[in-house]
Amino acid sequence: MGNCCALLKSIMGFATEEEHDGRLPKQKKVKVVFVLGGPGSGKGTLCAKIVEQFGYSHLSSGDLLRKEIKAGSEHGTMIQNMMNEGKLVPSDITVRLIQKAMQETDNDKFLLDGFPRDEENVRTFEKLTKIEPDFILFLDCPEEEMTKRLLSRNQGREDDNIETIKKRFRVFQESTLPLVNYYASKGKVRKVDAARPVEDVFESVKTIFSSANEQGA
Numbered sequence: 001m002g003n004c005c006a007l008l009k010s011i012m013g014f015a016t017e018e019e020h021d022g023r024l025p026k027q028k029k030v031k032v033v034f035v036l037g038g039p040g041s042g043k044g045t046l047c048a049k050i051v052e053q054f055g056y057s058h059l060s061s062g063d064l065l066r067k068e069i070k071a072g073s074e075h076g077t078m079i080q081n082m083m084n085e086g087k088l089v090p091s092d093i094t095v096r097l098i099q100k101a102m103q104e105t106d107n108d109k110f111l112l113d114g115f116p117r118d119e120e121n122v123r124t125f126e127k128l129t130k131i132e133p134d135f136i137l138f139l140d141c142p143e144e145e146m147t148k149r150l151l152s153r154n155q156g157r158e159d160d161n162i163e164t165i166k167k168r169f170r171v172f173q174e175s176t177l178p179l180v181n182y183y184a185s186k187g188k189v190r191k192v193d194a195a196r197p198v199e200d201v202f203e204s205v206k207t208i209f210s211s212a213n214e215q216g217a
């Protein structure tokens with residue numbers, strides 16, 4: 001089992017404490033792109049198109065959390081309560097779900113949709129996976145447009161009601177946007193105007209991913 005975990009970690013590029021001491025062989029590199037933007041900015045929609053064209057695997061942290069609720073897992077009720085309040089689920093839970101999904105996916109390129117949402121998400125992800133994102137795709141969209149989209153999303157999501165939407169916007173402003181600004185200061189953010197029709201937004205996104213491919217990023 002220990003060996004199996006070590007193998008998985010080495011495939012995924014995850015580093016253990018020993019590896020960090022430089023005692024184990026060099027790891028295979030995993031490409032990770034964080035896809036960020038407010039609720040309803042089009043993250044899930046754009047990720048599906050990026051997968052088709054650029055061969056990434058799409059992991060939505062919101063979807064992984066909703067699966068936990070559906071499966072009636074240990075933390076299911078707590079996750080549901082937090083999501084219905086528009087609050088962020090403790091990072092340990094979210095990051096472990098992402099990590100497990102990455103380990104179970106036979107690919108070395110991942111879009112993390114809606115992750116990270118706050119600084120604690122980032123710290124936990126770095127601690128558990130040792131992965132640095134290649135870049136951050138940021139879908140910039142005004143709240144008015146996002147509200148319209150969320151209220152007509154029609155996916156039966158309990159958090160797509162106006163009260164919860166307002167709370168989610170606040171979390172985005174207070175916890176996620178500062179992260180985007182932090183990554184922008186490191187030159188890692190690729191921002192697109194997401195208030196346009198999907199095909200137009202995707203044109204901008206394609207340019208970004210094509211150029212990332214060329215640079216081997």
Ligand SMILES: Nc1ncnc2c1ncn2[C@@H]1O[C@H](COP(=O)(O)OP(=O)(O)O)[C@@H](O)[C@H]1O
Nearest residue numbers: 038039040041042043044045149153196197198
């Ligand atoms: N550029 C766009 N223009 C109009 N509607 C959009 C656009 N992008 C996404 N949508 C729609 O808006 C809703 C929210 O999109 P989604 O991809 O689920 O956003 P997010 O994952 O960021 O919350 C969906 O109903 C989707 O079909």
Ligand SMILES: Nc1ccn([C@H]2C[C@H](O)[C@@H](COP(=O)(O)OP(=O)(O)O)O2)c(=O)n1
Nearest residue numbers: 039040061062063086087088089114115117
């Ligand atoms: N990293 C994350 C991602 C989502 N969540 C929770 C809190 C969010 O309001 C809900 C829904 O996230 P999801 O990404 O599916 O929502 P949107 O696609 O932005 O509409 O999940 C979280 O706690 N931590």
Ligand SMILES: [Mg+2]
Nearest residue numbers: 043044062114
């Ligand atoms: Mg989404």
